[in-house]
Amino acid sequence: MAAKPKLHYVSERGRMEPIRWLLAAAGIEFDECFMKTKDDLLKLRKDGFLLFQQVPMVEIDGMKMVQTRAILNYIAAKYNLYGKDxxxxxxxxxxxxxxxxxxxxxxxxxxxxxxxxxxxxxxxxxxxxxxxxxxxxxxxxxxxxxxxxxxxxxxxxxxxxxxxxxxxxxxxxxxxxxxxxxxxxxxxxNIPTIKKFLQPGSQRKSPPRQEDVPKIIKIFY
The missing domain is CATH 1.20.1050.10 (Glutathione S-transferase Yfyf (Class Pi); Chain A, domain 2)
Incomplete structure (x- = not known):
């Protein structure tokens, strides 16, 4: 059985949220690894996991993919959400x-x-x-x-x-x-996979709380 995709980001919407949405819509379960401090981001960089030193990063099919649009394109193509021609x-x-x-x-x-x-x-x-x-x-x-x-x-x-x-x-x-x-x-x-993602307790993220914004900014900058 293939490993679940693993999403590396903060526990906020940001640029990862469209990726969460697309995986959920495809009915694909995924794990998340949240960065909580600047050191967590620095470790990903030091370990050579971030091609351009940036997240989002998604581990999928043996790849460590970065760049939101590239990740979305791959998921859409893999799960037949990218049109017929x-x-x-x-x-x-x-x-x-x-x-x-x-x-x-x-x-x-x-x-x-x-x-x-x-x-x-x-x-x-x-x-x-x-x-x-x-x-x-x-x-x-x-x-x-x-x-x-x-x-x-x-x-x-x-x-x-x-x-x-x-x-x-x-x-x-x-x-x-x-x-x-x-x-x-x-x-x-009302599509079943989307309906499930919209339920409380899913991996869909809420808008950031104002008090959390400085912490998030500190991780990235």
């Missing part, structure tokens, strides 16, 4: 790249100084409402299917749901003008 993969890549950009804006706002946090979050939510979510509302309308690409569940669906839920945490009515995204959220949330 090159054209579908190209569409998935376009959607996911946009979602990761928005994810980064929302996620990193938690780690900004107080005077910049509110401004960055407001910018992120404005872009979500006026740039990103209208795109996916239109895709669902034009496509007329349950999923974003083809009529098949893919990584694009997983990562759109993750971002929708993150945005709603910050602004509960953000989907008010997007009925198809509301339906999409309900539909994808």
């Amino acid at each position: 090159l054209k579908e993969r190209a569409l998935i890549d376009m959607y996911v790249e946009g979602l990761l950009d928005l994810n980064e804006l929302i996620m990193t706002s938690d780690y900004q100084p107080a005077d910049k946090k509110e401004q960055q979050l407001a910018t992120a939510l404005d872009k979500a409402t006026n740039r990103y979510f209208p795109v996916f509302e239109k895709v669902l309308k034009d496509h007329g299917q349950d999923f974003l690409v083809g009529n098949r569940f893919s990584r694009a669906d997983v990562q759109l749901l993750e971002v929708l839920l993150m945005a709603e945490e910050c602004k509960p009515d953000i989907l008010a003008q997007f009925p198809l995204l509301q339906s999409f959220k309900a539909r994808i949330s």
Whole structure:
């Protein structure tokens, strides 16, 4: 039996959270090894496990993979969440790249100084409402299917749901003008593997508590 993937990161969302989401959506159990101090990160570097001296790092199939997008691409391809041909993969890549950009804006706002946090979050939510979510509302309308690409569940669906839920945490009515995204959220949330990941006690992480932010920053910087 193959070893479970092992995820090396802090016990927070950060850049590892989309990876957790994708593994969970694929129904793959994984272990986590949390860095609690700067020394934990330095040890990974000293042991030669981090190609570019950075985490996230995922041990999978005998590899120690780094770079979030490379890890996500590998998992998506391995577990048939990457479309049926090159054209579908190209569409998935376009959607996911946009979602990761928005994810980064929302996620990193938690780690900004107080005077910049509110401004960055407001910018992120404005872009979500006026740039990103209208795109996916239109895709669902034009496509007329349950999923974003083809009529098949893919990584694009997983990562759109993750971002929708993150945005709603910050602004509960953000989907008010997007009925198809509301339906999409309900539909994808009911996929058994996703439904399990959304339950209390799963490996899904909560937003960082403000008092924990300085500790997290100290590990990385």
